[in-house]
Amino acid sequence: MEVQKRSTITNGLRSLSSYLKKLQRSGDDYIRLNIESANRLKNIKTSIASKLANDKYKKKAHSKPHLIDDIKGKVYECEKIRNLGTLREKLVFSSGDPESDIMFIGEAPGYEEELKGMPFVGPSGQLLTKIINAMGLNREDVYISNIVKFRPLIEGPDQGTSNRKPSSEEMSVSLPYILDEIEVVKPKVAVALGGTAMQGLLSINGPLSSARGKIHDAHGYKTIVTYHPSYLLRSKSPNKDKRKLWEDMLMAMQILGLNISEKQKNYFK
Numbered sequence: 001m002e003v004q005k006r007s008t009i010t011n012g013l014r015s016l017s018s019y020l021k022k023l024q025r026s027g028d029d030y031i032r033l034n035i036e037s038a039n040r041l042k043n044i045k046t047s048i049a050s051k052l053a054n055d056k057y058k059k060k061a062h063s064k065p066h067l068i069d070d071i072k073g074k075v076y077e078c079e080k081i082r083n084l085g086t087l088r089e090k091l092v093f094s095s096g097d098p099e100s101d102i103m104f105i106g107e108a109p110g111y112e113e114e115l116k117g118m119p120f121v122g123p124s125g126q127l128l129t130k131i132i133n134a135m136g137l138n139r140e141d142v143y144i145s146n147i148v149k150f151r152p153l154i155e156g157p158d159q160g161t162s163n164r165k166p167s168s169e170e171m172s173v174s175l176p177y178i179l180d181e182i183e184v185v186k187p188k189v190a191v192a193l194g195g196t197a198m199q200g201l202l203s204i205n206g207p208l209s210s211a212r213g214k215i216h217d218a219h220g221y222k223t224i225v226t227y228h229p230s231y232l233l234r235s236k237s238p239n240k241d242k243r244k245l246w247e248d249m250l251m252a253m254q255i256l257g258l259n260i261s262e263k264q265k266n267y268f269k
Contacts, residue, residue, distance in 0.1 A: 064098040067184045071177055075149050080173045087150035087170060088159075090114050094145035094181065101256055102137075103187040104128065105178060106228065107196035108148035108170075110163040119146050124229040128193075131229070134267060135249055136258060143185050147200045148174045171200040179219055189255040190221055191248070194228030212248060215255070222255060224248055243268035 072093045081087065092109035095118045104120075112122030120128050129139050148166040153159065166174075178201070182190060192198045195208045201218045202225070204211050211225040226248035227241060235241045246267050253260055 064184055068094065068098050068181065071180050071184070074180075075174075075177050078173075078177075081150070084170060084173060086153050086167065087148070088114065088153050090117070090151070091149055092117055092119060092146070092151065093149055094143060095119055096139065096143040097141055098143055098185050100141060100143045100185065101188040102252060103143045103145070103182065103185050103190045104132075104193060105190055105197050105201065106144075106146045106193045107200070108146050108166040109151045111151070111161040114151040119144050120229075123233055127229040127232060131245070131249060134246075134264070135253055136264075143181075143187070145178060145181055147171055147178045147197060149177070165196050168199075171196070175200055182219065182221055187221060189252050190218055190223040191252055192218075192223055192225045194231065197228070198225045212244065213251070215251070224251055224255075239268055 072091070075081065075093070076091050092113050106120060109119055110122055110124075112125070113119055119125070128144075132139050132142055148170050152164045152166050152170065154162050154164055190201070192201050198204050198208055198211055201223060202211070202216050204216075204225075208225060208227065214224070216223045216225065227245050232238055232241050232245065250260060250265065253264075
């Protein structure tokens with residue numbers, strides 16, 4: 001049946017080509033059509049335009065930014081999250097490039113993040129940006145998110161700038177959405193920032209130090225574990241801990257296939 005269709009189309013094109021050449025030889029620069037043929041051509045034009053528009057819409061609907069927006073909408077409308085009653089109202093979703101090969105995942109937004117509506121924009125975020133730059137990347141080149149998308153609530157008349165870690169229940173209810181994000185981004189490597197993110201993504205309840213220096217599998221994607229930037233800010237041995245974190249970043253850079261200079265290899269030594 002398919003061969004017959006191709007043969008019919010081929011014969012039709014040959015006939016059209018022959019007819020057009022005949023018109024060219026006669027000096028005519030137009031084709032005489034009856035009303036029925038003219039209407040058929042108009043219908044073909046409309047059909048082609050409609051198909052192109054539909055294909056364009058489908059392509060846009062399945063683009064990574066569009067799919068990320070869909071997840072964002074689902075999180076905002078999620079009754080399970082809202083019904084917990086332990087999270088604040090403002091949604092703080094992700095930032096960066098969903099086409100990136102690397103994804104940084106934290107635990108939950110804090111005061112600064114809630115204020116600006118973006119993850120990792122406070123002192124911890126500023127340090128994360130420096131780490132990303134040291135890798136030879138820009139913040140806009142990577143994808144950054146948190147497992148929990150709302151700032152955890154602290155009971156009282158005024159929470160102020162106080163933050164807390166998300167509970168296991170808050171993590172559990174929010175986890176499906178970060179997994180959806182990972183599935184859309186499809187990173188070559190995901191970086192779990194801190195013990196809480198490690199527990200949520202990898203179900204590892206031991207010390208973070210025991211999970212460092214290894215490549216883990218988080219739902220089919222390579223994942224490494226490192227310290228949360230806030231840990232470095234309050235560390236009593238900042239240079240030593242920065243070196244440990246940097247060794248984890250060197251591992252991520254190797255997975256990404258990035259060039260690593262001698263200077264980069266020796267940071268914080």
